[in-house]
Amino acid sequence: MSAGRWVAGLTFLALTGVSLVRPGPAPRLGPLADPVHGIWSVAASADPPASARVRIPGLVAPVQVAFDDRAVPHIFARNELDALRALGYVVARDRLFQLELQWRAGAGRLTELVGAAALPVDRESRGLGLPDAARARYAALPPQARDRRLLEAFSEGVNARITGLTAREIPLEYHLLDRRPAPWEPVDSYYLLARMGWTLAYSDLEDTRARAAALVGDAAADALYPRESPIQEPIQPNGAGAPRFDLPPLPPPGLPSVTRAATPPPLLAAARRRPDGLEADAIGSNNWAVAPIRSADGNALLAGDPHLELTLPSIWYEAHLVVPDSLDVYGVTIPGATGIVIGFTRALAWTFTNAEADVLDRYAEVVDAPDAPTRYRVDGAWRPLRVVTEEYRDRRGALLRADTLRYTHRGPLLRAADGWQSLRWTVLEAGGEQGIFGRAARAADARAWLDSMAGYRAPAQNMLVADRGGSIAIRSTGHFPLRPGDRGDLVLPGDTSASDWTGEWSAGEMPQAIAPAQGYLASANQQPVDPRADPRYLGANWYSPWRALRINALLRADSAVTPDAMRRYQTDPGSAAADLFVPALLAAAARNPGRDSVALAARLLEEWDRRYTRDNTRAILYETVLRELGDRLWDELEPSRARGELPSPGYAVVLGLLRDSTSAWWDDRRTATVVEQRDHIIADALAAALHEVSDRYGNPEGDGWRWDRVRHARINHLLYLPALSAPGIPVQGGQSTLSPTSGSGSFGASWRMVVELGPQVRAWGTYPGGQSGNPASARYDDRIRQWSEGQLDTLLVPATVDQVPGSGARIRFDAMGND
Amino acid sequence: MARAALQLLLLALLGAAGTWFGGWWALPIIGGVYGWRGGRPLLAGLGAALAWGALFLMLPAAPVGRLLTRLGALAHLPGPALIALTLLFAGLLGWSAARLVAPETRPSR
Numbered sequence: 001m002s003a004g005r006w007v008a009g010l011t012f013l014a015l016t017g018v019s020l021v022r023p024g025p026a027p028r029l030g031p032l033a034d035p036v037h038g039i040w041s042v043a044a045s046a047d048p049p050a051s052a053r054v055r056i057p058g059l060v061a062p063v064q065v066a067f068d069d070r071a072v073p074h075i076f077a078r079n080e081l082d083a084l085r086a087l088g089y090v091v092a093r094d095r096l097f098q099l100e101l102q103w104r105a106g107a108g109r110l111t112e113l114v115g116a117a118a119l120p121v122d123r124e125s126r127g128l129g130l131p132d133a134a135r136a137r138y139a140a141l142p143p144q145a146r147d148r149r150l151l152e153a154f155s156e157g158v159n160a161r162i163t164g165l166t167a168r169e170i171p172l173e174y175h176l177l178d179r180r181p182a183p184w185e186p187v188d189s190y191y192l193l194a195r196m197g198w199t200l201a202y203s204d205l206e207d208t209r210a211r212a213a214a215l216v217g218d219a220a221a222d223a224l225y226p227r228e229s230p231i232q233e234p235i236q237p238n239g240a241g242a243p244r245f246d247l248p249p250l251p252p253p254g255l256p257s258v259t260r261a262a263t264p265p266p267l268l269a270a271a272r273r274r275p276d277g278l279e280a281d282a283i284g285s286n287n288w289a290v291a292p293i294r295s296a297d298g299n300a301l302l303a304g305d306p307h308l309e310l311t312l313p314s315i316w317y318e319a320h321l322v323v324p325d326s327l328d329v330y331g332v333t334i335p336g337a338t339g340i341v342i343g344f345t346r347a348l349a350w351t352f353t354n355a356e357a358d359v360l361d362r363y364a365e366v367v368d369a370p371d372a373p374t375r376y377r378v379d380g381a382w383r384p385l386r387v388v389t390e391e392y393r394d395r396r397g398a399l400l401r402a403d404t405l406r407y408t409h410r411g412p413l414l415r416a417a418d419g420w421q422s423l424r425w426t427v428l429e430a431g432g433e434q435g436i437f438g439r440a441a442r443a444a445d446a447r448a449w450l451d452s453m454a455g456y457r458a459p460a461q462n463m464l465v466a467d468r469g470g471s472i473a474i475r476s477t478g479h480f481p482l483r484p485g486d487r488g489d490l491v492l493p494g495d496t497s498a499s500d501w502t503g504e505w506s507a508g509e510m511p512q513a514i515a516p517a518q519g520y521l522a523s524a525n526q527q528p529v530d531p532r533a534d535p536r537y538l539g540a541n542w543y544s545p546w547r548a549l550r551i552n553a554l555l556r557a558d559s560a561v562t563p564d565a566m567r568r569y570q571t572d573p574g575s576a577a578a579d580l581f582v583p584a585l586l587a588a589a590a591r592n593p594g595r596d597s598v599a600l601a602a603r604l605l606e607e608w609d610r611r612y613t614r615d616n617t618r619a620i621l622y623e624t625v626l627r628e629l630g631d632r633l634w635d636e637l638e639p640s641r642a643r644g645e646l647p648s649p650g651y652a653v654v655l656g657l658l659r660d661s662t663s664a665w666w667d668d669r670r671t672a673t674v675v676e677q678r679d680h681i682i683a684d685a686l687a688a689a690l691h692e693v694s695d696r697y698g699n700p701e702g703d704g705w706r707w708d709r710v711r712h713a714r715i716n717h718l719l720y721l722p723a724l725s726a727p728g729i730p731v732q733g734g735q736s737t738l739s740p741t742s743g744s745g746s747f748g749a750s751w752r753m754v755v756e757l758g759p760q761v762r763a764w765g766t767y768p769g770g771q772s773g774n775p776a777s778a779r780y781d782d783r784i785r786q787w788s789e790g791q792l793d794t795l796l797v798p799a800t801v802d803q804v805p806g807s808g809a810r811i812r813f814d815a816m817g818n819d
Numbered sequence: 820m821a822r823a824a825l826q827l828l829l830l831a832l833l834g835a836a837g838t839w840f841g842g843w844w845a846l847p848i849i850g851g852v853y854g855w856r857g858g859r860p861l862l863a864g865l866g867a868a869l870a871w872g873a874l875f876l877m878l879p880a881a882p883v884g885r886l887l888t889r890l891g892a893l894a895h896l897p898g899p900a901l902i903a904l905t906l907l908f909a910g911l912l913g914w915s916a917a918r919l920v921a922p923e924t925r926p927s928r
């Protein structure tokens with residue numbers, strides 16, 4: 001055989017080999033490179049055909065869908081189920097991979113799609129009981145239940161898309177993973193909801209409190225992580241007309257408290273850590289509404305910007321659903337949810353922020369065997385554990401791992417270093433959320449809308465609504481447990497039923513305000529109700545109040561609010577925290593004369609207008625000073641704090657400490673021969689920050705310190721592929737502003753919306769991303785620039801399909817068998 | 820020369836149709852059959868590359884441009900290099916299949 005034939009043979013074998021068999025994690029080369037069926041073919045589906053006819057099983061009547069110039073589908077159906085079938089189809093058309101990734105994340109079955117690398121995420125989901133709860137909730141739906149029919153209708157739409165897929169319509173990610181889309185099951189929507197519950201309502205206060213007490217004692221732990229917000233500007237107006245500063249002296253660090261179950265189960269310890277070292281005030285959602293008496297045109301106004309992890313494609317998908325005489329709702333849905341989650345109708349508008357309530361408790365259980373328990377003891381009697389074996393499989397179906405999960409009547413039982421703990425969590429018990437949005441969208445006014453949402457359970461939300469009649473209202477809505485005793489941030493004994501929840505707050509008891517005299521309402525994840533007005537325990541993990549302070553100040557100062565002002569407030573660069581801290585830092589520097597670096601840092605800080613504009617060159621120094629201050633101040637909490645096991649106490653606590661120059665907390669115990677006081681520590685923090693920022697970004701007078709050079713938003717692709725992500729996006733805003741950004745910048749305003757409820761409802765909105773999940777589409781990331789600049793698009797709400805403007809695609813859906 | 824050009828065109832057409840209706844595996848099959856019947860392996864390779872090149876031209880330009888940018892970044896290569904590599908892959912598939920089964924001594928033409 002000639003050398004040429006040998007070369008050809010080897011080449012042939014190599015090329016066909018890597019085309020027929022997957023070379024490790026990489027996809028097969030032949031199918032990938034094929035310009036008709038492979039990765040290149042996604043270019044052919046980047047711009048969907050101008051018109052199409054699609055048949056969906058189960059469809060009762062034809063549905064027409066017209067896409068406007070922003071690629072938003074306007075769905076015109078004759079009944080709600082058909083509208084959901086069409087919604088399922090168009091969501092799958094634009095976001096099919098996202099749909100599958102999200103349900104798999106909630107179901108703990110990512111490994112079957114992306115391989116063993118996802119095993120920790122899957123074990124977390126299943127270990128927390130998310131898929132178990134989702135399946136139970138779906139199974140509990142009676143066959144004719146409305147929620148079940150909604151889920152099935154949506155599922156029929158998604159599957160109509162999947163079964164009709166041509167090779168060119170398979171999303172790019174499937175080519176990279178060498179997989180094909182899995183069919184959609186109705187229960188998948190519950191998996192999605194369960195994962196959202198984890199994102200929004202997983203807050204393990206027991207861990208924080210126990211770890212702090214183990215270092216500095218019970219009294220100090222309670223003061224460092226106070227149950228009540230030290231600065232009161234509650235969601236439910238308290239009539240004060242101004243924030244109230246409740247800053248009690250901080251007790252000195254005490255002797256460590258030996259607290260039972262100080263160490264959480266490893267699974268929970270991992271779950272509570274944020275992925276990118278986010279600072280405490282770096283994330284958070286906002287919403288506010290203005291009554292006609294304080295708006296320029298005499299119409300109620302509403303604004304909302306839920307902050308979540310930013311991804312490409314976005315977590316949100318914009319859509320308009322119209323069913324004559326029944327439903328006419330515009331807004332954003334989460335791919336996989338059966339309706340519009342945040343949006344507006346021709347009568348009202350609504351939006352949410354996370355309530356941050358304590359909806360999770362841990363119980364130290366007594367079990368019959370330390371390694372493989374089968375029973376647990378309650379009130380002196382043994383009860384059987386429900387034992388489930390969870391198997392994790394790879395993409396070929398091979399077993400990767402099997403876990404034995406156990407459940408008490410409270411929830412999943414997890415192993416901790418010092419025993420077994422069970423978890424009770426409202427997310428695992430929620431129900432009814434799938435259909436509730438559709439029902440609420442039929443409400444005629446704000447009060448009726450709140451009544452419709454009364455059955456909403458989890459994740460608990462601050463639900464803000466405004467209507468065309470001029471009413472504005474807000475209610476912190478969800479399943480808020482009634483506990484024995486007064487607090488939910490302690491691990492409770494599991495061997496007595498006296499520890500169990502005794503009920504839940506009724507809708508009437510939930511923090512709420514309807515048509516307040518002040519003429520506006522605002523929430524920013526702060527404590528919902530002033531404890532002086534209602535001292536009952538709702539939670540203890542309130543976000544720092546800076547955003548609440550800022551938006552309330554803006555709204556108080558403006559008695560003629562316009563929709564454009566609402567838009568500007570969403571990216572307002574002002575910082576209530578900086579307004580309080582900078583003067584204190586400067587005063588401390590003035591009391592420390594003689595240190596050039598301290599004086600220079602103070603002079604540079606003094607130049608700052610305390611606004612996080614893109615071109616400001618001083619915010620980076622301020623943020624570094626605060627970080628340095630925290631590092632020096634909280635040495636008593638090390639090493640737990642440095643390891644990310646214990647969050648830093650909030651800056652509101654620091655604000656209280658600033659009033660006490662000789663508090664023991666100012667002493668840095670690492671300097672054994674010196675007892676530091678407030679001004680010494682602040683001066684050191686100023687000098688260190690100046691040194692660090694100068695080293696990193698150069699001359700203070702240069703452009704290196706510009707905010708848009710040092711802090712960016714980063715929108716990661718769902719698979720964290722850098723090439724499909726959008727890094728380095730300049731933004732206005734920083735830690736504790738209304739549009740906060742910190743850490744890697746991967747959290748931020750996921751949807752911004754402003755609605756004016758006049759005779760004709762007008763609305764504006766955008767999100768960082770685009771409607772299409774196809775990276776070859778111009779609609780993949782076309783809104784990012786606008787979002788980055790704080791601009792909004794006008795949202796179009798045509799009454800008929802013929803009124804849909806633009807030359808976007810049109811789809812007519814027909815029932816099977818109809819022509 | 821004209822005969823070779825005609826054969827090249829035919830190979831390209833067959834390769835494009837085979838890929839369109841079948842898949843990537845059409846290229847080695849067409850190349851193999853062509854080589855077995857005494858065709859020149861080089862022409863088989865060129866025909867395969869031409870076939871995929873033509874299929875590329877049928878894709879919409881703007882989305883392909885965006886895809887090139889993103890996939891190029893993913894592979895740490897300039898975008899156009901990815902297309903060149905894809906065409907090289909097609910050409911090598913066609914050539915290697917034809918050369919592997921070609922008679923050891925080609926009849927003179």
